[in-house]
Amino acid sequence: MEGKPSLCETQVSNVLVFPFPIQGHINPMLQFSKRLASKGLRVTLLAITSTNKPMQLSESSINIEPIEFEEGENVAGVDDYLDLYTTIIPGKLAKLIEKKKSSQHPIKFLVYDSGSPWTLDVARSAGIDAAPFFTQSWAVNAIYYHFHKGTLKLPLEQPVVKLPSMPALEVSDLPSFVRDTEAYPGLGNLVRSQFTNLEEASLVFCNTLDMLEDEVIRWMSSYKPIKTIGPTLPSIYLDKRLEDDKDYGINLFKPDTDACIKWLDSKEPASVVYISFGSLAALGEEQMEEIALGLKRSNKFFLWVVRETEQKKLPTNFVEEALEKGLVVSWSPQLRVLAHKAVGCFITHCGWNSTLEALSLGVPMVAMPQWTDQPTNAKFVEDVWKVGIRVRVDKHGIIKKEEIERCVREVMEGEKSLDIKSNSESWKKLIKEAVDEGGSSDRNIDEFVAKIICK
Structure with missing residues (x-):
């Protein structure tokens, strides 16, 4: 599908997209990248490559740029992996951005996984604006936000949790990383850290749609502009406007x-x-x-x-x-x-x-x-x-x-x-209406693209 012509400049704007390296996070950000590319942006998806956990990506409409990450033999589990990841990857990302700043396609923006909030600091240090992409529902994000702010504390004094613009929640309805902060401490810290510097971001992307979570999105939008751009499924299952977009383009296992x-x-x-x-x-x-x-x-x-x-x-x-x-x-x-x-x-x-x-x-x-x-x-x-x-x-x-x-x-x-x-x-x-031409998610993507092209 051909992108819309730029009204502001002839030079193609380059956007970097940086997902966390697991399939459930790469898939939605890869699909978002395809949408941006279909509207005229040059999109480069940064893919963490590891000899221990190879993951094949093949996508013709966007560029794939590898960032090598060797885990070594001392990584015993998820927590060790995350410690090593947050130690090594920020420096590698900073070097890659610096290299690309002098290329023929200058970087205009970086979209990063909300689970890597330090990316915003890396981008700003390089003189580039950036925004987090939340791959989970906004209801879940809001719970983590309240937990981060201290407006949700456990153990509960009442049998149900009452949060603004949310249905009454029992303890069993809360994310496991809120109910049990001792289990998987590395992963728990990862999801709870998403809001550490959110106030510094100019906008927020989320893989949902307005009508699906309208009340909680309206409440959170009063604090920070939220652009709902989902659901991020291949186009053939939704609006069918992106040619050959029939699959996510990534599989950890071979399907039967x-x-x-x-x-x-x-x-x-x-x-x-x-x-x-x-x-x-x-x-x-x-x-x-x-x-x-x-x-x-x-x-x-x-x-x-x-x-x-x-x-x-x-x-x-x-x-x-x-x-x-x-x-x-x-x-x-x-x-x-x-x-x-x-x-x-x-x-x-x-x-x-x-x-x-x-x-x-x-x-x-x-x-x-x-x-x-x-x-x-x-x-x-x-x-x-x-x-x-x-x-x-x-x-x-x-x-x-x-x-x-x-x-x-x-x-x-x-x-x-x-x-x-x-x-x-x-x-x-x-949902089909939201992603189709003129729908709420499509409009949000258009507004972002116009901002980048005219930046």
């Missing part, structure tokens, strides 16, 4: 595409339960067995993504015994699966990208959150957007087979199913 689509093609519309808990979640053996038994009890067709490292947790002979009703794969082309007419329900961990994909494609959800932002997203799925049902755990933290069966049946055939399906279709329509 042919097997999934061929199997789905043989099923009736809205007859299949799709189950996936993303690339990180690791469920216990007992929980895996309860899900398997719950799927059997529901008597529905199912397509279940179980990573190779997790398949040993399945009940003995489950895959073979389930052949009549189900298909178990190690990875799937999730967007193609959710867009398939045969899928009628999505059992999801409610990661923000998966939640946005289901909302954008009109797929009702059974919310089964695990950690991080997922409990808050699940709260909104059930009680605010009303596009699904959240599972209830027993006193030992396990979702029993009876609960799995209940939720699947309720979403696909129960009393609430018609309302859930209707709400899902309504959000699908509103």
Whole structure:
């Protein structure tokens, strides 16, 4: 798709986009980069490359600039990785910016992952303006903001949390890094540090849309201008205005595409339960067995993504015994699966990208959150957007087979199913309008591009 001509200058403006190097953060910022490039900007995505965790990116509409990061042998876990990352990468980024300042395509702006707030200081030191990109929902961001400011303190004095422009939240609805600050201290500090210098940024990007979170966005916009630019799905699943934008362009695992689509093609519309808990979640053996038994009890067709490292947790002979009703794969082309007419329900961990994909494609959800932002997203799925049902755990933290069966049946055939399906279709329509020409997210991107071109 050709970009809009510049009214202010003939020289192409170069924007750097700097995501945090995990797939759930790269995907939305890569898609945002494609949108910026389609509107006439020269976009360079800075990709952290590591021999330990190779990640292939191939995208013709934008430039990919590698930043090498060798972890070494002493990185024992996530916290060690983050310590090393924040020690080494700022200096490498500063050198790269300095080198590019003298190129034929001068840098006009840097968009960085909100989890790396130090990037703003690096950019400003180089004489470049910058803005954070929040990859999670604004409701979750607002909770972290209140926690950072001290207006949300734990333990709670009341059974529910009441925050401005938010529904009443129970402790179980809060992000895990707020509920338990001792678990994964490195990751917890990362998400809680996003607001350390936010007041210095001129604007904020967020992978959401105005109507989806209108109240909390309006409240936060009184403090800092927020540009909602999402959802950041490939264009073919939304407005279809970007040619050849059919996939994110990045996969940690190879999807069993042919097997999934061929199997789905043989099923009736809205007859299949799709189950996936993303690339990180690791469920216990007992929980895996309860899900398997719950799927059997529901008597529905199912397509279940179980990573190779997790398949040993399945009940003995489950895959073979389930052949009549189900298909178990190690990875799937999730967007193609959710867009398939045969899928009628999505059992999801409610990661923000998966939640946005289901909302954008009109797929009702059974919310089964695990950690991080997922409990808050699940709260909104059930009680605010009303596009699904959240599972209830027993006193030992396990979702029993009876609960799995209940939720699947309720979403696909129960009393609430018609309302859930209707709400899902309504959000699908509103989301398409937001990203289509003249929609709220499209206008926000246009306004940013005009600012950069005329800067």
